[in-house]
Amino acid sequence: MEIVVKDGAFENEHFTKKARELADFVTGKLKLSFDDVEFRLVDNDTLAEEMALYGDPLPTWYTGQEYIRARRELLGLHASLYEMVGHTQTDQITGKTRTIVYLNKGDTEAEILSVISHVYGHLHVQKNNFVAKGSTQNLSKHNYYRRRYRALEEIVGAKEVADVYDTGQTLSSLIDLYPDFRVDEKDAYYTKSPSVPIKDDYNVFDFLMTQANIPDWQREVFGIVRDIYSLMKMARIKIIHEGFATFVEEKCALEIGKTDPKLGLTLVDHLRAVADPLNTAQLPYALGWRALKDIESRWNEGKHGLEYEMLSREEKLTYKREENKGIDKVLQVIELDDDWKFLFSYATKDFLEKYLQETMDALENIYSTQLSKEEREDMLPDILLGFIEDQDPDELRFQLLHRSESYLPSVYIPAGGFNYVPKNGRFRGMLLKEDLSLLNRYVKSTDEKQKKEELEEVKQRFAPYLTLNNDTTYRAMHRIARLIKKPVYMETIDEDGQGLLLVSDGKDIDFLEPDDAE
Amino acid sequence: MTTEIGDAGDKYRDKVSEEDDLGLTYENLIDIVNGKPVIKRIPIKSNPQITYGYDDGGEGDGMGNNPGGVGEPGIDIGVKRGDVLKVEKNWGINFTKPGKKDRVKLEFMVAERGYQENQEETLEAMLQRQILSGEFKKHGFKVDVKEEDLRYDNVEEKYIPDQSAHFIIIRDISPSMQQSVDLAYTVSLYIAIGLQEMYQDKVTMVYGLHGVDAQEVSQEDFFKEDSNGNGTMFASSYKMVSAMLDGTPYDTRLLYPRKIDHTAEDVYVLHITDAESNAPATDIPEVLSELETLLPKLTKVMLLQVGGNDETYKRSLDDLHDKRVKTVYVENEMSEKNVKKAVRALFGN
Numbered sequence: 001m002e003i004v005v006k007d008g009a010f011e012n013e014h015f016t017k018k019a020r021e022l023a024d025f026v027t028g029k030l031k032l033s034f035d036d037v038e039f040r041l042v043d044n045d046t047l048a049e050e051m052a053l054y055g056d057p058l059p060t061w062y063t064g065q066e067y068i069r070a071r072r073e074l075l076g077l078h079a080s081l082y083e084m085v086g087h088t089q090t091d092q093i094t095g096k097t098r099t100i101v102y103l104n105k106g107d108t109e110a111e112i113l114s115v116i117s118h119v120y121g122h123l124h125v126q127k128n129n130f131v132a133k134g135s136t137q138n139l140s141k142h143n144y145y146r147r148r149y150r151a152l153e154e155i156v157g158a159k160e161v162a163d164v165y166d167t168g169q170t171l172s173s174l175i176d177l178y179p180d181f182r183v184d185e186k187d188a189y190y191t192k193s194p195s196v197p198i199k200d201d202y203n204v205f206d207f208l209m210t211q212a213n214i215p216d217w218q219r220e221v222f223g224i225v226r227d228i229y230s231l232m233k234m235a236r237i238k239i240i241h242e243g244f245a246t247f248v249e250e251k252c253a254l255e256i257g258k259t260d261p262k263l264g265l266t267l268v269d270h271l272r273a274v275a276d277p278l279n280t281a282q283l284p285y286a287l288g289w290r291a292l293k294d295i296e297s298r299w300n301e302g303k304h305g306l307e308y309e310m311l312s313r314e315e316k317l318t319y320k321r322e323e324n325k326g327i328d329k330v331l332q333v334i335e336l337d338d339d340w341k342f343l344f345s346y347a348t349k350d351f352l353e354k355y356l357q358e359t360m361d362a363l364e365n366i367y368s369t370q371l372s373k374e375e376r377e378d379m380l381p382d383i384l385l386g387f388i389e390d391q392d393p394d395e396l397r398f399q400l401l402h403r404s405e406s407y408l409p410s411v412y413i414p415a416g417g418f419n420y421v422p423k424n425g426r427f428r429g430m431l432l433k434e435d436l437s438l439l440n441r442y443v444k445s446t447d448e449k450q451k452k453e454e455l456e457e458v459k460q461r462f463a464p465y466l467t468l469n470n471d472t473t474y475r476a477m478h479r480i481a482r483l484i485k486k487p488v489y490m491e492t493i494d495e496d497g498q499g500l501l502l503v504s505d506g507k508d509i510d511f512l513e514p515d516d517a518e
Numbered sequence: 519m520t521t522e523i524g525d526a527g528d529k530y531r532d533k534v535s536e537e538d539d540l541g542l543t544y545e546n547l548i549d550i551v552n553g554k555p556v557i558k559r560i561p562i563k564s565n566p567q568i569t570y571g572y573d574d575g576g577e578g579d580g581m582g583n584n585p586g587g588v589g590e591p592g593i594d595i596g597v598k599r600g601d602v603l604k605v606e607k608n609w610g611i612n613f614t615k616p617g618k619k620d621r622v623k624l625e626f627m628v629a630e631r632g633y634q635e636n637q638e639e640t641l642e643a644m645l646q647r648q649i650l651s652g653e654f655k656k657h658g659f660k661v662d663v664k665e666e667d668l669r670y671d672n673v674e675e676k677y678i679p680d681q682s683a684h685f686i687i688i689r690d691i692s693p694s695m696q697q698s699v700d701l702a703y704t705v706s707l708y709i710a711i712g713l714q715e716m717y718q719d720k721v722t723m724v725y726g727l728h729g730v731d732a733q734e735v736s737q738e739d740f741f742k743e744d745s746n747g748n749g750t751m752f753a754s755s756y757k758m759v760s761a762m763l764d765g766t767p768y769d770t771r772l773l774y775p776r777k778i779d780h781t782a783e784d785v786y787v788l789h790i791t792d793a794e795s796n797a798p799a800t801d802i803p804e805v806l807s808e809l810e811t812l813l814p815k816l817t818k819v820m821l822l823q824v825g826g827n828d829e830t831y832k833r834s835l836d837d838l839h840d841k842r843v844k845t846v847y848v849e850n851e852m853s854e855k856n857v858k859k860a861v862r863a864l865f866g867n
Contacts, residue, residue, distance in 0.1 A: 049523055059523065061563075064530030067523055069560055072547050146522070162529070166540070166565050173567035370773060402570070409568050467572045475539050475566030495572040 001027070002098075005039040007105075012041065019116050025255050026120045026248060030327060034123035035088070036098040039116065041105045044074040050084050050102050056228060057142035058149045060165055083115045085122050087137040099123060100139075110266040117252030118274075121245030128335045129240065135233040145224045156217055164218045168225030170479045174204035175226065177233050178410055196418040204413055204432065211418060212484050236338040238406045243288015244334055246275050250289070277359040280381050284404045290358065291342070294351045295333060296326035316350075339406040344441075347400075349393045356384050394442065395461070402465050409468060410435040411490075420489060422501065423515045429487030429503070430480075434468055436493070460497030468492040469500060477504035534561045541566060643667040682720035683784040683817070685713050686759060690791035691727050691743060692750040694826070700852040701824055702790045703741065705860045709788060709820070712865055717784075724762070724776070730796070732758040734770040749796040752789070752831065753804040759787055760812050784817040788864070792826035792850075802834050809838070819843050820864040825850030 003023050005015035019039060026032045042050075052067035084102040091098065101119050103112055126132050153161050179202070201207045205226055209219060234241070249271055257264020275286040298304050302321025311319055333342060363376045377385065383399045401407045411432050420431035442458040443451050469492060481488040481504045490502040491514055499514035534542075541564045549558045644667040648654040687706050689695075695702075713721045725740035726732055729748035732755040761768035763785070765777040778785060795801045813819065819842060823832050832845045846863035848856045 052526075053522060059526045059529075061526065061529035061533035062565075063523065064526030064528070065533075065562065068527055068530060069545065069562065072549065072558070072560060075549075150524075158529070162533075166538075169565040170567055173569070409570055411568055464572065465570060468568060468570065469572045470569060472541065472566045473568050475541075476568050478539065479566065 001034070002036045003039075004037075005041065005103075007041045015039070015041075015112060015116075018113060022113070022117055022252055022255075023120065025252065026117070026124075029255075030248065030251055031331060032120060032124040032248070034099075034120065034127050036096060037101060037119075037123065038098055039101050039103055039119075042102050043105050045071060047084060047102055047104060048074055050086060053142075054084065054086065055231075057146060058165070058224070058228070059146060060149075061162060062165075062169070083119055085119060085126070087139050087142065089139040099126070110263060111270065113256065113263070114249055114253065114267045114270045118245045118249040120252075121248030122241060124248070125237065125241050125244050125334055128331075129237055129338075130336060131233055131237045131338050132241075135230050137228070137231060141227075145228070148220070149224065152217055152221065161221060164221045165225060167479055167483055168222050169229070170476045171205050171208065171222070171483075172225060172229035172232065173409065173476065174208070174411060175230055175232065176203040176205075177236065177408055178202075197413055197415060199415050200412050202410070202412040202435070204411060207413055208480070208484065214483075232408065235405055235408055236340070238404050239284045239288040239291075239339045239400075240334060240337065240342055241288075242284040243292050244330075246271065246285050246289040247292045247330070249274075277355075277362055278379075278381070280403065283381075283400070284406075287347075287355065287400060287404075290355055291347050291351060292330055292333070294354070295346055296330050298326075299329040300324055300326035339401060339404070343397045343400060347393075347397060352387065352393055352396060356387060359384060398462060398465060411468075422489065422503075422512060427487050427505075429489055430484060431489045431491065434466070434490070434492040436466065456497070459493060463493050463497035464495050466493060467495045467500075469494050469502070474502070474504065474509045477502065477509070478506050480504075481506040533563060539566065540564060640667050681717065681782075681784055682722070683713060683717045683786060684722050684724055684778050685710055685786045685788070686724040686726060686762070687740070687788045688726040688728055688732065688755045688758075688790070689740065690750055690789075691729055692748070692792070692794070694794055695792050695824070701848070701850070701856060701860075702822065704852070704857050705822055705864070706788055706790065708857065708861045709786075709865050712861075713786065724778075726755060726758060728752075728755040728758075730754065731769065734758065734762075734768070734772060734776075736772060739771065750791070750794060751797070751801050752791065752795055753801055753808060755789060756805055756808040756812060759785075759816075760808065763812075763815055780815040785815065786818045786820070787816060788820045788822065790822045790824065791831075793823045793828055793831040794826050795831065798828070798830060802831055805831075806834065806838075809835075809843075813838075813840060813842060816842060821845040822860055822864065823847045 001023070003016070003019050005012045005019055019037075023037075048067055048071035051070045052063050055066060056063045083104075086100040086102065088097045088099050090096070103115060107115070126136075149161070196211075197207065205222075209222055209226075214222075250268070253264055253267035253271060256267060274282065275289050276282045277286040277290075279286075300323060301319075302308070302323040303316070303319060308316065308319060333346065337345070359380060360376070363379060367376055367379070371379070377388065380388075383396060383403060386399070387393075387396045412435055414431060414433050417431035417433070419428055421428050436459070439455060439458045439462065443454045445451055445454060468490065473490070477488045477490060487506075488504050489512075490504075492500050492502065494500045501512040501514045503510045503512055543562050543564075544559045545562055547558050547560055548555050640663060644661075644663050645654070645659075647664070647667060648660075648662070653660075687710075689702060689706075710721070710723060723737065724734065725737055726734050727740065727743055728751075730751045731748075735743065758768050762776055762778050763780050768775060770776075809819070819835075821832060821835055821844070823829070823846065825848075829847060832847055835843055835845050844864045846860050848860050
């Protein structure tokens with residue numbers, strides 16, 4: 001593993017030495033693993049450009065917009081971006097992979113050190129997590145895409161290519177993000193019929209590419225966009241990604257503090273600012289970090305398993321069984337979980353209460369003299385406030401996932417859905433259905449009749465988070481309808497949990513009763 | 519710009535002026551030009567995608583993505599900012615701008631890199647002219663700027679208002695006002711947006727609720743608060759306003775009571791009520807005597823009476839015959855006609 005910090009063309013010896021020391025610590029004691037890293041100290045302009053090219057490497061208007069916005073924000077000090085982990089690069093001769101990380105030149109030493117340790121956490125997730133593994137991007141591939149895009153612009157015309165790109169961006173919300181996620185019961189839950197497609201197809205983007213009657217060059221642009229935007233899968237591990245990076249950052253800060261207490265304290269200060277529980281934007285950092293710490297201490301002290309769960313509340317407090325498996329458990333979680341599994345398996349009710357208490361303490365530290373207890377509670381992030389009232393951990397987990405945008409809509413074409421005719425007349429069109437099978441997790445009874453009732457109840461409870469009845473969806477449907485040149489139906493639920501069938505003819509939206517409505 | 523991004527920035531600029539089905543929002547960023555802060559609005563376009571969430575009242579991003587700017591002075595509810603132009607055009611209302619004497623001159627740089635770039639371009643043009651005409655060969659380098667060299671000096675002059683304003687909205691929350699909230703919100707938001715246009719975002723919103731007693735509240739509370747059954751008295755709200763201007767203590771739910779400097783800022787007051795006071799015989803004279811000291815300090819006082827059978831309060835304000843006092847009565851029904859009538863009467867010329 002090679003680590004180097006570069007300033008322009010030259011190596012920065014001071015930071016290279018420090019970065020290698022930190023790498024020795026994290027790979028040795030914390031058992032992290034990652035490939036070669038090249039840190040580059042760059043100015044705001046370059047940072048803004050890399051930021052824009054990370055999300056979308058094509059020379060499109062969208063990249064230009066992101067670049068101009070990022071540059072203005074950085075130069076006008078509206079935002080401070082400390083690091084930007086780029087895509088990996090594979091050396092053709094040695095076959096070694098290397099990640100380039102951009103650091104801000106103007107930062108202080110303490111900032112740069114805390115960022116370097118934070119980045120090591122990210123790199124470990126990048127290499128080991130199963131979602132991240134499946135969505136890696138490669139710089140050389142991006143260079144090729146850029147060249148092709150420019151060539152197409154010259155041959156076909158910039159405006160035409162940009163239009164196809166726009167449609168591609170709309171379709172990018174139809175890439176199958178959860179191939180591993182679906183439970184087996186979905187076959188029983190949804191009906192089948194022998195036609196196109198033969199079985200339920202979750203990869204709507206690819207399905208449309210095979211069915212839509214479009215010229216080859218458009219197909220190529222769509223292919224590029226599809227490949228680039230498969231990066232959206234990473235949204236599924238946002239909490240884990242940021243939480244683990246913060247976790248490693250803290251460990252490094254404490255390690256540095258052993259030899260240089262002053263620097264160590266500064267690093268911890270940075271950490272507190274990054275993982276601020278009162279700031280909703282920093283939610284993934286704070287929540288992920290505290291949850292991983294909770295796992296570490298529980299598995300160190302043996303506070304898990306059936307034996308522990310059977311104890312009463314008071315007994316739980318004093319229970320202790322030396323195990324020291326904390327770090328191993330954390331690494332296992334990082335490797336195998338996405339945010340959904342992570343929150344629902346490890347953010348226990350006890351943990352959520354503890355997290356709430358910590359947030360309250362943070363508030364008390366700031367406002368203890370000015371505000372009464374009730375007024376402080378009013379200032380809590382509103383999702384936590386809901387938790388105080390109804391004490392329902394499921395709903396809180398649901399909201400946390402949504403607030404950190406870790407869960408994106410899942411839509412599929414049911415069997416025979418390409419030639420769909422609704423019962424109450426209308427034209428033949430394509431049917432899209434929202435995948436609601438995840439709600440089956442909340443159905444606990446085994447009796448068939450009760451199951452149905454419970455499912456309805458759960459639907460109504462979570463409907464505000466799961467409905468697709470909004471203006472952006474309508475406009476996206478118009479685009480798809482124009483692409484395949486026939487009406488698009490969308491079966492979803494409204495905000496009260498009632499079934500809803502939307503239909504778009506490419507211009508206007510209409511609301512119908514779904515087929516199975518009584 | 520480097521080669522990898524290429525002309526992406528130009529493509530974006532073209533895209534912004536195009537008409538299409540993309541979503542358009544704005545981001546306000548403060549830039550510093552010649553040592554002075556200038557607000558730059560960056561237009562952000564986004565392609566529609568299938569997303570979670572539902573539309574609240576048909577506008578906005580839906581709850582899934584936008585939890586609502588709680589506590590911020592931004593206005594997201596009811597009407598869009600862009601609608602102001604439409605309103606000005608179609609309804610024949612003119613959001614009058616403050617006189618020129620109140621405004622400061624601000625030089626606006628069109629060039630990407632600001633003042634410096636203008637200078638560089640000018641010097642380059644000068645040098646080119648000197649070389650072509652042979653002057654350079656004769657005399658060597660000499661600073662001699664002529665008018666034609668200044669063609670790259672893209673300095674645009676723009677006036678921005680120097681004054682800022684406070685907009686105080688006070689809403690009656692007696693039980694009889696329950697059905698008229700929609701109308702009250704929409705009218706107050708139109709006026710707020712009009713003021714934002716006039717003062718170029720230098721408007722601070724102040725929210726108050728009153729039953730028998732008046733209280734300052736946050737934006738969130740103002741829009742959420744249900745009615746209470748305490749009854750209604752008007753004088754309390756005007757007392758609260760004068761307390762804000764004088765810096766004396768008053769009832770507030772915010773962290774600190776505010777002090778408004780009426781000599782440096784314009785102050786607008788909008789009172790929304792159904793004018794059914796509990797004790798009109800004592801209450802209205804009290805309001806009038808309060809207004810006697812208050813009016814000279816205010817820019818405008820607006821009364822929006824929504825429904826209600828009793829117009830004594832409105833008439834007694836009309837009898838003041840003061841240009842700064844505007845009143846209007848509208849039916850208790852949410853319709854474009856009513857909103858139009860109210861905004862025109864309160865905020866038109």
